[in-house]
Amino acid sequence: MGSMAKRGINLDGFLKKQKRAENDFDDYSEDYCEADETSSPGTSTSIDIDTNDGSSDNRGLNYNSATITGKLDEIRDPAKGTEGVATRFYEGYGPYQPRCHYPLDSSGRHFCFQWYSQFDWLEYSPSVNKAFCFVCRVFGRTSKQHEAFVSTGFQKWKSALEKFRAHQSSAAHKTAVLTWKTAQRTRNNPETNVVTLVNYQKKKEVDENRQYLKNIVETLIFLGRQGISLRGHCENNESLNKGNFLKLLAFRAKDNQLINQFLINKEKGVTYTSHGIQEELLDIIGENMTDSIIAEIKSAGAFALILDESLDISRHEQAAVVLRYVNPEFAIKERFVGFFRAVQTDGESLYQLVQGVLSKFKLSIDHIVAQCYDGAANMRGIYKGVAARIKKDNSKAIYIHCNGHILNLVLVDAAKTVTAARNTFGTVAELHNFMEASAKRHAVFEEMQKESGSKMYTLKGLSDTRWACRAEALKIIVKRLDELVMALQKIADEDPSCGAQAQSLLNSICTFDFIFNLVVLNEVFSITKYCQSIYNMLMCLYVLHGAKSML
Incomplete structure (x- = not known):
């Protein structure tokens, strides 16, 4: 009887203990599981978890009866491993600490959320019902001694506090905590970050x-x-x-x-x-300038082609290409786009060169509205010249002889047909050749200019292609005629080797015919020089009409 009473008492105690466990279990039951939407980086997350009836043992107690459902932060779940956890720390997230109903183990014990306040490094995985160390997962080194808190997880709730304190006191954990605190200060104060x-x-x-x-x-x-x-x-x-x-x-x-x-x-x-860097920078600057010019030309939609060839210092034939267009403000622009090596100077070779240049700048030959060259046969030839070949591809590309060249050629040919003008220019050429061929005679001319207190000038030669030089040659002789006469007189008196030539020139320039022709031609060529430097043809005609009336 006593034995039965004793067993009855024990049975009553056991039933009371079971009832308390079931009541505690029911207090945590909720209808859904959802992450707290108001949580922010750096704070723990509160999660509610549904409970469903599971299997029971022969004593009628429910173990592991909680099934996790609903919206969970699966990315932050420590059971997912250490991949990306450091990144999430620097994004502002701390330990994953959900507050929910925690499943019971076989001994009737479960994880307690109060542990979060005792161990700030502690985090919990609802998916595997295990605890982890956030600090060691992020900043620690995996070792067999602390493997449970880093990778496999800890689940022995009966000895949880003892194991938590032991882990917290370990050297590896303390090192990780020190790194964690330093990283927190760095994260919150980026300017101190190494x-x-x-x-x-x-x-x-x-x-x-x-x-x-x-x-x-x-x-x-x-x-x-x-x-x-x-x-x-x-x-x-x-x-x-x-x-x-x-x-x-x-x-x-x-x-x-x-x-x-x-x-x-x-x-x-x-x-x-270095020389290499200088050349590279100059190439880049040139490319940028060319790109800007080509962009303006493409925006204009049409352009004129100007081309002329000449020898460089190394005796290589090169073609200078200039493109003329009108910008959005209706201002005329002429842009030099480069020198290009010409292997040959026949019409076909120069035509191929033009096509290559247009292709390089991604310009279409169909957009050429005019082409301007000198009067050479390879450029203006009506059958095989560059102008004829381009016009065959684009009938709108009309050929225009360079106004500067054509005016100069007309003036030169006209001067040759007028005896007085021809003789005057012949005397001017002889004066230049005589005075500038000798440094001694040039010094005598300079000495005469110094004595008169005049500005120093040098006599200019004549050229059939450079139209500005004729006007300059005439202008200098008109301004320094007195000094030139004195210089020739001194050379004729003191230099026996070339005195006769000096005297002959002196007799030529002291005549009325020479001086009259010199003054008239100087006026004419100064006007034509101005006409060659302006674009407006109507203005040129107005200037020439005024000069004709004056003469």
Whole structure:
């Protein structure tokens, strides 16, 4: 009887314990499972979990009866592993700490959310019902001793507090916590981040390099715009004159700290002033300018082609290409787009060269409305000239003889048919050849100009193709006729070797016919020079009509 009573008491106690467990279990039951929508990075997430009846053992107790359903933050679930957890930390997220109904284990125990406040590194995985260490997962090293808190998860709830405290006291965890706290301060204050400081220094160096390179480009553009050569004959450290480019940079370094650091003090180890870099930068500048010009031409929709060939200093034939168009403001623009090597100068070769240039700039030959060349047969030939070949492809591309050339040719031929003009220009040519062929005779002419207190001039020669030179030659003789007469008189009196030639020229220029023709031709050619420099044909006709009336 006593034995039965004892067993009855034990049975009553067991039933009471079972009832309390079931009541505790029911207190956590909810109708759905959903992540807290108001949670933000850096805060723990509260989650509710549905409970469903599961299997029970022979004692009638439900174990592992909670089934996780609904919306969960599966990405942050620690059971998913350590991949991406560091990224989410720097995005502002902390340990994953859902507050929900936690399933019971076989001993009737479960995870308690109160542990979150005791161990701020603790996180829980609803999918596997296990606890993890957030700090060790992000900043720790995986070891067999702490593998449960990093990868496999901890589930022995009976000894949870003991194991949590032991893990918290471990050296590996303390090292991870120290790293965690440092990372938190860095995340909240990015300016103290070593990576940020390194990036800032790197960005500063890049900005300084770009600014210094900009100064170099500005110097190159200035020299190029002024038509000044860049390099010197010797640019080593012992040279007293290293060329215009380096000397100009050195001059700018006096009030430009960045150039002084790179070029003078050589603090950066590079100067970006080698010949190769100069040429590369000049090519880039030229390409940008050409691209801008071509963009304007394409916007205009139509253009005229101007082309002329000549020999360069290395005796290579080259073609200079100029494109003429009207911009949106109706202003006429003539843009030089480059020199191009011409292997041959026949009509077919130059036509192929023009096609290659247009193809390079992606311009269509159909958009040419006019073409302007000199009077050479290979350019203006009616059958095989460049003008005829282009007009065959585009009938709208009318050929126009260069107005400057054609006016000069007319003036030259007209002067040859008029005896007085022909003789005057012959005397002018002889004066130039006589005075400039000898430095001694040129010095006598300069001496006469100095004695009269006049501005120094040099006699100019004549040319059938350079129309401006005839006007310049006549103008100088008109202005310095007195000094020229005195110079010839002195040479005739004192120089026995060429005195006779000087006397002959002196007799020629002292006649009324020469002086009269000189003054008239000077007026005519000064007007025609002006006409060759303006675009408006009506204005040219007006000027010529006024000159005719005056004469």
